[in-house]
Amino acid sequence: MQPALDLFRALADPSRLRIMALVRSMELSIGELAEVLGQSQPRVSRHVRILAEAGLLVRHKEGAWVFLRIEGAGLAGEVGGLLDRMMDGSPAVAEDAQRLDEIRTRRVAEMHSYFDAHAEGWDGIRSMHVSDGEVEAAILRALAARPVGYLLDIGTGTGRMLELLAPGSQGAIGVDRSADMLRVARGKLEAARLGHCEVRQADMYALPQADGSIDTVLLHQVLHYADNPAAAIAEAGRVLAPGGRLLVVDFAPHTLEELRSNHAHTRLGFADEAVLGWMRESGLEGRVVDHLKGGTLTVSIWLGEKTPLAKRKAA
Numbered sequence: 001m002q003p004a005l006d007l008f009r010a011l012a013d014p015s016r017l018r019i020m021a022l023v024r025s026m027e028l029s030i031g032e033l034a035e036v037l038g039q040s041q042p043r044v045s046r047h048v049r050i051l052a053e054a055g056l057l058v059r060h061k062e063g064a065w066v067f068l069r070i071e072g073a074g075l076a077g078e079v080g081g082l083l084d085r086m087m088d089g090s091p092a093v094a095e096d097a098q099r100l101d102e103i104r105t106r107r108v109a110e111m112h113s114y115f116d117a118h119a120e121g122w123d124g125i126r127s128m129h130v131s132d133g134e135v136e137a138a139i140l141r142a143l144a145a146r147p148v149g150y151l152l153d154i155g156t157g158t159g160r161m162l163e164l165l166a167p168g169s170q171g172a173i174g175v176d177r178s179a180d181m182l183r184v185a186r187g188k189l190e191a192a193r194l195g196h197c198e199v200r201q202a203d204m205y206a207l208p209q210a211d212g213s214i215d216t217v218l219l220h221q222v223l224h225y226a227d228n229p230a231a232a233i234a235e236a237g238r239v240l241a242p243g244g245r246l247l248v249v250d251f252a253p254h255t256l257e258e259l260r261s262n263h264a265h266t267r268l269g270f271a272d273e274a275v276l277g278w279m280r281e282s283g284l285e286g287r288v289v290d291h292l293k294g295g296t297l298t299v300s301i302w303l304g305e306k307t308p309l310a311k312r313k314a315a
Helices: 002-011 014-025 030-037 041-053 074-087 091-126 132-142 160-168 179-192 229-239 257-263 272-281 309-314
Strands: 058-062 065-069 150-154 171-176 197-201 214-220 240-251 284-293 298-306
Touching (some): 002 014, 002 041, 014 041, 014 091, 041 065, 132 298, 160 197, 272 298
16 A cells, blocks of 8 residues: 555645656756746756656756656556646647747757767868768668667767667667767757667766667767777677677778767777677677678678577577
């Protein structure tokens, strides 16, 4: 009986009902919720704590920010659906939705501002290799053999790979260490109306996903930032389900030291033998998918498939 009492006590407040409705619409920070509700952040934090303790909200921290979401499955999802039906037509909910649209519009504007500020550096690197369109077409071909399933994009950055692959997935999550990048990614996903995508702050060497929980993992132009690429691939292999696939997209070996000094690249590209060796050590059967030759840089694509444990033992 106690869980039921906790649940109904948590919901027995108009502000908490509004929070549930808002967070079902989009993932929000404490500050954004306070802005919509017209309340102080400490007061909103107290409401959020009560809802979280009742199992209705999930909190996660990104730098100085705390973001909130409702798990779509289970009790929280059922309660959220019920509240949607019961609160439909409420003037307070309609006003909150209007303020929520203002936040969504601001996120998209911030995304465009970020791109404008960083375009010169990105465009300089892009000019050295084949077009993004060619790379993305090759990625889609590499994964076309079967459904993407549950997707994890490691080092999601601004969320472009989620934009590309999430529409064909059962669910998608992007992780990145940079809170600034994740805010840009949220704006992009809001603009694309990809409601089944999530982004989280996480380290490529310590992913929050459980063992064997992901069908497709992507490392797109991320590995050259890794001081331990083998460990990054091993961690990606850990979260892959048997038969799951890891797609690595990065540069072939090159000698452009300015990418190290000006753009924080730790590694100047990768040989096929190195990437395939790391995949093999991580229980993946790897192969070279493509080498896309551009101006100065060649973009390589490698695909690894997680072999079932029984097959590995037999080998």
